[in-house]
Amino acid sequence: MSEENRAWLLISRPESYFSKDNVKFETIPLPELSKGGFLVRNIWISFDPTQLNWMKRDTYIEKIEIGDPVRSINVGQVVKSNNSKFKVGDIVTGMFGWQDYSISDGSYVDHVIPIPSLNPPWYSLSLFGITGMSAYFGVKDIGRVKEGERFVVSSAAGSVGSIAGQICKIIGARVVGIAGGQEKCKWVINELGFDDCIDYQSENVSQRLSEIFPEGIDVYFDNVGGEILDNILTKIRMKGRIILSGAISSYGSQNFYPLRNYRFLTTRRARMEGFIVTDYYERFGEAYKQLRAWVTDGRIRQKEQLFRGLERAPDIFMNLFTGKNFGKQILQITDYP
């Protein structure tokens, strides 16, 4: 086992979007294992927009301290352990960060449950990670989408949006995605079975939505915030729901894009509600079970982009904010045993 622990450390807080100047690649010493502690060799790293929040300020979780490794959700293997629950050789997932090795006391660490049809187990960073959980609880608990309803999701080719739309198709809703580029739109329609997809780079989103759903929209799963959200407020139907899952277009700015049309919430008796997927931690089992059944039946597909090499972490993270990602980005930093 290597004694070296390379890590990307946060050295300054992003002012708007993340830049490479905010981090530094260093070799840092590995602390001693305390009683109950264990050492994880990281294999796969997940990239999620909310990491930008963690870098910037306290939100639903404490901010990353300056000088600490960038926090991320990883899958890794236990290589040393003083903890009877986490044995050497176990494959685990937790907030292990952009580094080769991590020390843990077991808080918020889970064993990765093997799914034979989905091997190797990076799926616990996507469909069975906060990505899939966000889609599942957003659609089920906040949106409460019903058969026949008109459902729209932004970042439709993204990791959360693509799952959310597929769940709604299974429910029997009419599903329209919004994505950047013809390639993504084609994938969403042809591979995932969405009813339609609007390319915001080349089409007028508002006009196309009015054409597709002249009677308005029952549920909007918002992954981007900003102008599209403000426009959809004008199209929301009676008793409609807006799921605030993320707001990539606003993560970067100090001043969020202003919403002018929130009064439609009153005239349409509609609801706009935010959620943080970690609140549902106790109910993840319910979602796992359902998603496992769907994925085994081939009713849900997830696209992953696999990269290699820890040194590329900042570049891959930036893709999330430039629309360059297509599906869930996973960084592999060592071989899977």
Add this chain to the structure above:
Amino acid sequence: MSEENRAWLLISRPESYFSKDNVKFETIPLPELSKGGFLVRNIWISFDPTQLNWMKRDTYIEKIEIGDPVRSINVGQVVKSNNSKFKVGDIVTGMFGWQDYSISDGSYVDHVIPIPSLNPPWYSLSLFGITGMSAYFGVKDIGRVKEGERFVVSSAAGSVGSIAGQICKIIGARVVGIAGGQEKCKWVINELGFDDCIDYQSENVSQRLSEIFPEGIDVYFDNVGGEILDNILTKIRMKGRIILSGAISSYGSQNFYPLRNYRFLTTRRARMEGFIVTDYYERFGEAYKQLRAWVTDGRIRQKEQLFRGLERAPDIFMNLFTGKNFGKQILQITDYP
């Protein structure tokens, strides 16, 4: 019975706020009674901010046609009838408008239920009208206010806000009002028993709210929209609720005051939800029963400002938007028999 029917007719749509140029006072003929129709002599007229919406555009209800009497909710007496459900002498409430007499077919008309302790029966325009119903269902169904929670209401001395705050005190919440002027604030604290009240004319609302509720606000009952709503979004607590009942500060403008802080709905897992009280029509009985018990016990008080003379209707309506009203404004246009 007089053959004359004086009426305020809508002759143009308000561009921002209502002005007297939008209406004309005329004597118009009374139509013949059809089969099932009846004639109501109007006694009391209610003034509600939502009437401005009715004048301007189709909303949750059709707009008022140009040339028609201004729509309002009144209490009156049946003076002629071809309808067995509404007999001559009955006291009824309905959307009878700014006029001496109205013809009705019984749609959305109710008998006023006598409450001996509240005589004469204009209470069916306030506590037992859409005012009281808005407060009741807003607090109970949308806000779901619980004992010990921190509750804030704007237009606290207004007809809806004053009832909403009193209901929350009965529930056991900590209740703070926002109102314009020391006189209104004193009334809200001393007469209605609110825990505190902020005078937005002379105090810094944001700063005072932070002093009173340093831990934030669980439920905000919004009657004004705009800047205060945007500020309260930053103070909303985990799982907080914002009840969008009205937005007087925005009724007038084409462009609503932009909300910049809606992202707090996500980090605080909070919900912002609009409602229209007429949706609860089927459940008004439940609210009547509860409010009747409270008002009989002296636990809820309502302030009414009584005016006389149909010719004053436009002036009294305008008070709603200039903050001149104090409690529920009622216009009496003839003697109560």
